[in-house]
Amino acid sequence: MNDHPVIARIRLNPHSRDVQRDLRDATQMHRTVMRTVPDHLGESPRHRAGLLYRLEETDTASTLIVQGNDLDPAGLPAGYGHAEVKSLTPMFSALRKGFAVRYRIVVNPAKRERLPQTENKHGKIIALSGPDADQWWIRRATDAGLQLHIITPTTMAPVRPRGKQATAMRHSLLRYDGTATITDPTALAEAVRSGIGRGKPYGAGLLSLAPASAP
Structure with a gap:
């Protein structure tokens, strides 16, 4: 492998x-x-x-x-x-702290609803949009070793799993494009390998990088 x-x-x-x-x-x-x-x-x-x-x-x-x-x-x-x-x-070998990159990622920004402590169950997952989704991406990118400079969101068509065993959950997708500076190459390499956020079986989470100076 x-x-x-x-x-x-x-x-x-x-x-x-x-x-x-x-x-x-x-x-x-x-x-x-x-x-x-x-x-x-x-x-x-x-x-x-x-x-x-x-x-x-x-x-x-x-x-x-x-x-x-x-x-x-x-x-x-x-x-x-x-x-x-x-x-x-070659891309992994080029990851350096302070290196400027362009990025693209499709994500499924979401949070789990908070329930009163008296309820012994998990809250439902709520899709985020607008500024809430942007803040979600900023937090995830920071954890992934990126300091974002430009954030350009594009709303994508939502996806819903099909089939008898599929969940009824609808996955709202957003694409983010922009520029960033690498702050933690190790965390970034892991984020590229593993993906970011939910909805990975449905086309979300893949982080693509390129040098910011590339045409």
Whole structure:
């Protein structure tokens, strides 16, 4: 297994029925992405595989960004899309305190409702939006070793798991783009490997970095 994750950029084929199904159904998308990692990983296979992904859509194309410890796009359905895989080792090697970066991440900002101490149960999870979501991201980024300078939020289409065993929870997604300075390279490396926040099986949590001076 690789010391550092690899990343695959998969330009999706809009004519593929599998792609069309997955773009409508977050549960199916998760199942398809899991086909790129080894079998027999035991319990919590997504976590063991280090699998994170993000869907990026424009007016002309849809691209799936997939990160994992050991990816093989050959496991995707035939005709699903064109994949390019590269190592993230150079990126991890470049992480230095004080280094300026550009970032992108899709997150599911949420908090658990507080209940009176007399109630012996957990409060429901509440999605955050607006300034509350921005503050959530600032706190998480700080914990992840980033000092944010620019924060540009973009509201994404929400996802809801489907299927008989799926929860009824609706995942509200926000994309954040901006610039930051690295304050803790070790914490940042772990955040890149593990992802940030909830909703990771549904396209949230993958933190992408690039030098701020890059075009």
